[in-house]
Amino acid sequence: MIEIEGVRKSFGKLEVLKGIDLAVDKGEVISIIGASGSGKSTMLYCINALEPIDSGRIVVDGVDVHAGDTDVNKLRRNIGMVFQQWNSFPHLTTLENVALAPRIVLGKSRQESTEIARKQLDHVGLADKFDVYPSRMSGGQQQRLAIARALAMEPSYMLFDEVTSALDPELVGEVLDTLRLLSEEGMTMLVVTHEIGFARDVSDRVAYFHEGVIEELGPPAQVIENSTSEQTRRFLANVR
Amino acid sequence: MDSVSVFTDFQFSDLGFLAEAAGRTLLISVLAISIGTVLGCVFGWVLSATRLAGDATLGVILDIFRSVPLIIQLILFYNFFPIIGFNVSPFVAGTIVLIFYTSALVAAVARGGIDAVSINLRRASRSLGMTYWQDLRYVVWPVGLRAVLPSWAGVALGVLKDSALVSVLGYVELLRASQILITRTQEPFLILTVVGAFYFALSFPISRITARLERRWQYD
Numbered sequence A: 001m002i003e004i005e006g007v008r009k010s011f012g013k014l015e016v017l018k019g020i021d022l023a024v025d026k027g028e029v030i031s032i033i034g035a036s037g038s039g040k041s042t043m044l045y046c047i048n049a050l051e052p053i054d055s056g057r058i059v060v061d062g063v064d065v066h067a068g069d070t071d072v073n074k075l076r077r078n079i080g081m082v083f084q085q086w087n088s089f090p091h092l093t094t095l096e097n098v099a100l101a102p103r104i105v106l107g108k109s110r111q112e113s114t115e116i117a118r119k120q121l122d123h124v125g126l127a128d129k130f131d132v133y134p135s136r137m138s139g140g141q142q143q144r145l146a147i148a149r150a151l152a153m154e155p156s157y158m159l160f161d162e163v164t165s166a167l168d169p170e171l172v173g174e175v176l177d178t179l180r181l182l183s184e185e186g187m188t189m190l191v192v193t194h195e196i197g198f199a200r201d202v203s204d205r206v207a208y209f210h211e212g213v214i215e216e217l218g219p220p221a222q223v224i225e226n227s228t229s230e231q232t233r234r235f236l237a238n239v240r
Numbered sequence B: 001m002d003s004v005s006v007f008t009d010f011q012f013s014d015l016g017f018l019a020e021a022a023g024r025t026l027l028i029s030v031l032a033i034s035i036g037t038v039l040g041c042v043f044g045w046v047l048s049a050t051r052l053a054g055d056a057t058l059g060v061i062l063d064i065f066r067s068v069p070l071i072i073q074l075i076l077f078y079n080f081f082p083i084i085g086f087n088v089s090p091f092v093a094g095t096i097v098l099i100f101y102t103s104a105l106v107a108a109v110a111r112g113g114i115d116a117v118s119i120n121l122r123r124a125s126r127s128l129g130m131t132y133w134q135d136l137r138y139v140v141w142p143v144g145l146r147a148v149l150p151s152w153a154g155v156a157l158g159v160l161k162d163s164a165l166v167s168v169l170g171y172v173e174l175l176r177a178s179q180i181l182i183t184r185t186q187e188p189f190l191i192l193t194v195v196g197a198f199y200f201a202l203s204f205p206i207s208r209i210t211a212r213l214e215r216r217w218q219y220d
Ligand SMILES: Nc1ncnc2c1ncn2[C@@H]1O[C@H](COP(=O)(O)OP(=O)(O)OP(=O)(O)O)[C@@H](O)[C@H]1O
Pocket: A011, A014, A016, A034, A035, A036, A037, A038, A039, A040, A041, A042, A043, A162
């Protein structure tokens, strides 16, 4: 489980996170919505220590992420992350893209890591693209490649940061379908998204971020359909 | 005064003399390019990793090497050693200067290569649990190298030609050898053509190999 307690973070003078509290249970899917600049990405980066925090605590499976003696490289094996930009390794084929981290980080043999890569690419529907370089694939395919690459580490948690925002509209569906599949398989997921329909249909809870705080948190039926917060209503009216 | 008698025609053995000089050009260039490239990559990494602090220290030193004409560096450095009580050969002095000159040029290229790899891509590799060094080795190095290979080839070809300046120290490399022969034979056209062909033969592998690598690395 992921426990976020009173997390604050500033970039210089700009305070981006102003005391975030959130507990994510095993198997839970939480969608994070909110306006641009409200601190959603920063929150995700803090969870796997890509960004340091100023105060508060983030504990993942009992490990304090930002404690001085925490091995963040080891911690990150257990927390997959997919970004808005798909960030494929351009010099590697899809199979090599996925097989790299299991081989060099987990120390698996070449054969074993290739086997893992095959399985994960098949999982996200890229079984026909093993030897293709990313530059030859669509954004949607590259985003699914990024998901397979993260899954190859067999993480317990997956963080998604607006993974469909940079995609052409007709490619959004295939990536959301992959996310749906993962949620059905019981993956614990934090999904920053502007896809309100997806948030409503797939998540167990929705967190609405507003200027560095979680303004509202609850099941989609509450936050999306029956919000009591003026802020949330206004935001939803704008994105729909 | 008639001095025609001291001139002798270009002979076959002179070709051997030129080939030997070409070997010296090759030796000093290979040393400068290989060691200078390794050093330059380290310097480039330091510059990229330390940003402003690096620019203000190492960056300034490298700028000096890059901006002071090589011929001046060679003469200053060669004459500096006797002052502190050492005597070095023109070859040693020339090689050392050429190595640092190359490293300064490569540092700028290497820094550009590292900076060409987006922060997002590096975050992606770190998010997979790769260490800083694994990210550098398996992602930044290959991606950056592909981005700057043509610039590196330009540096290497430039150093090969610039090695001719070591002749001012009396080291008999290709250019110096050609001057000796021209003085003796009074056949500049023939000799410079032969020497040009030697330089071309030395450069050809560099441009050829990098062009081939570039084609192979077109990501598809
Ligand atoms: N590395 C950084 N240095 C300085 N400021 C930053 C940095 N990263 C983010 N910020 C600032 O922090 C604020 C929150 O950014 P963040 O990316 O977390 O927002 P977001 O909610 O993800 O927005 P978006 O929907 O646009 O992705 C923004 O004002 C942003 O400009």
